[in-house]
Amino acid sequence: MSESLFDRFDLTANPGTRAYKLLAALVVPRPIALVTTIDAEGCVNAAPISFFNVIGSDPAMVVLAPANRADGTPKDTARNLIANGEAVIHICDEAMAERMVACAAPLPPGVSELEKLGLATVASERVRPPRIKDCPVALECRVVDIRYYGENRLVVLEALLAHVRAGLADIGTWRVKVAEHAPIGRMESPDGYVRTRDRFQLPFPD
Numbered sequence: 001m002s003e004s005l006f007d008r009f010d011l012t013a014n015p016g017t018r019a020y021k022l023l024a025a026l027v028v029p030r031p032i033a034l035v036t037t038i039d040a041e042g043c044v045n046a047a048p049i050s051f052f053n054v055i056g057s058d059p060a061m062v063v064l065a066p067a068n069r070a071d072g073t074p075k076d077t078a079r080n081l082i083a084n085g086e087a088v089i090h091i092c093d094e095a096m097a098e099r100m101v102a103c104a105a106p107l108p109p110g111v112s113e114l115e116k117l118g119l120a121t122v123a124s125e126r127v128r129p130p131r132i133k134d135c136p137v138a139l140e141c142r143v144v145d146i147r148y149y150g151e152n153r154l155v156v157l158e159a160l161l162a163h164v165r166a167g168l169a170d171i172g173t174w175r176v177k178v179a180e181h182a183p184i185g186r187m188e189s190p191d192g193y194v195r196t197r198d199r200f201q202l203p204f205p206d
Helices: 017-026 076-084 094-102 113-117
Strands: 033-038 044-049 052-057 060-064 086-091 137-149 152-164
Touching: 033 060, 033 076, 044 076, 044 113, 060 086, 060 137, 076 086, 076 137, 076 152, 086 152, 094 113
Parallel strands: none
Antiparallel strands: 033 044, 033 086, 052 060, 060 152, 086 137, 137 152
């Protein structure tokens, strides 16, 4: 294919806002982590983060890239992860979509999104932040490493324990019943999302 059919976007010359607008809408769909953390006073924060994925299974590892506020100070999720190194990462389905997005609204320090939205929680077993009862998947996680690359913060966590809604995965084989699992995904910023019920399969090569 001729190179003339492609437009060029110099990411190194246009970091920040321009690069974000382009990449956040091109690299899609992305999984969304609804993350609960806890501060020193015991206030629970909940925030959606779409710069997120699983990166390994031995041990089970996930990665988050929580952003800063416009003034450069860490948002609550980042601040709490730095301070105490624990989180619960939730995967949201369509039934949780609106409440997940509502957790992104800015709130004053010390005000919990969970309380404001009336989201019920369940105590975690291995970390202090609670898990959200209505989310179909919750991963109790502990921070392993935090790295900085320019203005980007990369948080690597070990997933210690998975809570999966009954009937969503086989307790014997650990296989997910994909017909029952329909998480939402992130599309373009600021308000693009996608359903994941329209799927197809291709045989994996031997």
